[in-house]
Amino acid sequence: MANKRKKEPQTEDMLVQRFEQMLAEGTSVFFDLHEFEHIIQHYGIRAQWQKAFKACEAAFSQYPFASELGIEKVRVLLGLGKYRQALELAEKVAALHPDSDELFVLQAGAFMGLNMVSQAIESLLKALKNTDEKEDIHYRIADLYLRSGKLQHSVEHLFEILKINPDNINALLDIADSLETLHRTAEGAKFFEERINENPEDFRLWRNAGVFFNETNSFHKAIELFDYALALNEEESSIWYHLGHAQMNLQRYEEAEVSYQKAIDLKEESDFPEPEMYCCLAATYEKRKDYNKASELYRKAVNMDEQCADGWYGIGMCLIGKERWYEAINFLKKSVRIDSECEDYWLALAEAEWKTGNVMSALEAYQHANHLNPANPQTWLDWSGIYREQGDYMQAIGLLKSGLEECPAHADLYYRMCLYHIEAGKYKQSFSYLENALILDFDRHTVLYEWIEDINIQKALFKIISQYQR
DSSP: OOOOOOOOOOOHHHHHHHHHHHHHHTOOOOOOHHHHHHHHHHHHHTTOHHHHHHHHHHHHHHOTTOTHHHHHHHHHHHHTTOHHHHHHHHHHHHHHOTTOHHHHHHHHHHHHHTTOHHHHHHHHHHHHHHOSOHHHHHHHHHHHHHHTTOHHHHHHHHHHHHHHOTTOHHHHHHHHHHHHHTTOHHHHHHHHHHHHHHOTTOHHHHHHHHHHHHHTTOHHHHHHHHHHHHHHOTTOHHHHHHHHHHHHHTTOHHHHHHHHHHHHHHHHHHSOOOHHHHHHHHHHHHHTTOHHHHHHHHHHHHHHOTTOHHHHHHHHHHHHHTTOHHHHHHHHHHHHHHOTTOHHHHHHHHHHHHHTTOHHHHHHHHHHHHHHOTTOHHHHHHHHHHHHHTTOHHHHHHHHHHHHHHOTTOHHHHHHHHHHHHHTTOHHHHHHHHHHHHHHOGGGGHHHHHHOOOHHHHHHHHHHHHHTOO
């Protein structure tokens, strides 16, 4: 008796090929339910939503009552941006799958597409009840609360994430940022204290508490907590890495160098160090003006990843440190091309452009930096300083007026306005700005004597300043 030949299972590519051939020929070919699911998912992964939709339509023509296909079609409709249709279908499918966490997540995506944030959050809260992916769902909810300005609600879900996974550093950083904005950092300190008391042997809890205090600028406290974490596990790279951050912020560069190097060495034993780790190590040398060693490490970072913007920026800053302005521009331009949302990159580029006489390019770079952070008073000072150097005092004054609207309590802006008005010959207005500056910060008045050489003007200023002498 002849052996029957066993039917070979078809690969995903073969299924897709058969399906596309069916479409091209306008014929009807049989696929089982799971094969249709594979075809739809194949197109979905590649964001080929029109083809995925055609596969859904073909699947429903063969299996009109297959509720499993409903969830796939909701996903496809979302990909096509048909949010209302996706919601309508999701409601029908939910009647058959009332506990599907996946369906609730898709519903949330449809609500977000329609800018219905509260409804999206409500759907995700339903998804939380049955999902095994609680960490991911909590993060989605936290993000939506953050977008809608409800920081405290966002923090509550971020705390839940850390209970599930203490290694989720992104959640930790978001907590610190949100609580600092709310002026409620004590809540974070209490949370970590409670977690440590529950499990004092878990080095991750000590590390996380240290990271939190790092982010809220309590660097001495952070170092103390990192020391406890290291006492429990001195072979954990992340502890040394964050300890290095605290030491850098306290300008303890030699200690930071040791910490970053230890972090890199430990990382090399189990994995590959990230380029950012070499950038941090490089910064310890840059701060000590060892630009050659710093550049070597920054170059190592960009050799590992050409898209490492910090690496290109670091090389540029080392060249600035050597006053090699023309060369610096090339590297700084690479950094802003990779990440145009970093204020520091634009400020460094602006300085380099100005030093090489590229006035228009410098002004454009300051404008970019200011757009990203209009509350930085130094940007206003340096930006307006270009107009002052060119003798365009009225343009400098106009720019600083805008700066004072953004930074109304910053004394240096008032002192600089006083200077610009004096240089423009507008003495009466200059004294008004001087009085405001003296009220805000009397001790900073000495900067005026550095700028103004005319003895008669100095005497007039001294007469006013002496009235505010403590």
